[in-house]
Amino acid sequence: MSAWEELIEKYQDYADAPVPAKTGSLAQWILESGRGTSVLAKEHLNFGGLKFRQRMVGYAEPVDYRGSDGEMTTYCKFSSLGEFIKGYWHFVDSGPYTEWRNNCGSPGAYVRYLASSGYAADPSYVPKVTALFGEAADLMHVDGGVRPLEPGNSNAIEPSLPDWHELRAKYLNVRTSPVLGIVLHDTAGSGSHNDTIYLSNPQDGRKVSVDFTVERDGSIWKLNPDLRAHYCNHAGRSTAWRGFRNAQVNSVTVGIEIVQKSDLSLSPVYTDAQVTSVARLCAWLTHEFDLRASDITTHRQIITDGSRSDPRKFPFDTPNGFWAKYWECFGRRSQFVASLGQGEDDAEGELLTNAA
Structure with a gap:
């Protein structure tokens, strides 16, 4: 089992955050780590692109790392998957995002609140993460995201039977x-x-x-x-x-x-x-x-x-x-491509938005 799969299993059992916030945060991690494939995730168990702050002492170690913006910055290095989960929520709970509990009625409300509080500099961060709510809900086995054929999804189509x-x-x-x-x-x-x-x-x-x-x-x-x-x-x-x-x-x-x-x-x-x-x-x-x-x-x-x-x-x-x-x-290609943070013709690269 990969570290990404283990992380999802552990997060399914995590009970210290409401389901909408867990779904929104997992969508963030999908984007930030490229589904567990980024170097920051693989080498330092940092799936959220979390930069090191003094308040993270005791939860993570500082490590210098060159993010997707090309800048060398000090990020969090976690000792285990459980420590990353605990560290992520400490990062949110102890920073400028302490009102998150009043803004977690849905995954969208949670992510929009973080973004409005300075979580990420990318102006397209919210739509990129929003496009991943369905995938995150699937991974969590909860009904919190957009289903492929949900009536509210105006672009939804039914997959056709392939020829064989x-x-x-x-x-x-x-x-x-x-x-x-x-x-x-x-x-x-x-x-x-x-x-x-x-x-x-x-x-x-x-x-x-x-x-x-x-x-x-x-x-x-x-x-x-x-x-x-x-x-x-x-x-x-x-x-x-x-x-x-x-x-x-x-x-x-x-x-x-x-x-x-x-x-x-x-x-x-x-x-x-x-x-x-x-x-x-x-x-x-x-x-x-x-x-x-x-x-x-x-x-x-x-x-x-x-x-x-x-x-x-x-x-x-x-x-x-x-x-x-x-x-x-399913009529959702554009949402997925947007979640990659790349153009249609761009080569595959590390997916990281340097959320702070």
Whole structure:
């Protein structure tokens, strides 16, 4: 489990702040840390872009760090995820934001209050964070954000059923539990249609299978004839996800293998058509099985022995990457791209707004 996932689990159990403020603050952390990917988050467990102040003595250590504004500044370094959560709320409670309790009836009210009190210099900070309330609510498993198809969302659209080819997998199991999540993999094989053929009927004694493959040309292959009746052997060994372990993970998830060569030598590593098809398939699956975006995970995130890192180099958080294409299926692409703080054509970079 990644530090970001652990942070979310810990925050779900945190009881010293009301749910709207927790949802708003988590949306801040999504933006500030790039969903846990910033150097400040990975090396110093500072997911909120918190600059060091004297009032943080005893809660954090000072560390010099060059933020996204290009300036070298002293930030907070936390000793643990729990200390970051405690430190964030001390930062808010002991600074110029002490009236936050009177401004937390909704995530928006909380974030607007912080911004009006000088929390961040970026004039676009509030709309950027607001665009992430739905994702934050999904991660917290609360009804505090905009749902993809909520009637009040005038741009909401329903994801369409993607086109696919069918090829039945040899190894199928009887599914007795509902579909609760989606696991993304890469095949690490030949990078061709042969990977799909192999997963439909392995000839090397391995009893592996997968629900879908997505090939380089964007074609989707459905290997599980009935997703509600069967599950496949796509993860299994040394995996853990939301209390399920090993084969249990397979029994409650749908697996998608993204066709990729073992040495990542293909150029581009993933085609635009491939990324688009993965996103559209995931959007349809989340709608079909009443899932949330936070129910989409990767093999790397659920492996417990460190033996897998797939889907390797898959473009998730870029202006034209997986999540942008996923939210486009719900009519929310512009909100997601705005949350990145980048233009449509900008390269992926560290996401940090240097909130003070």
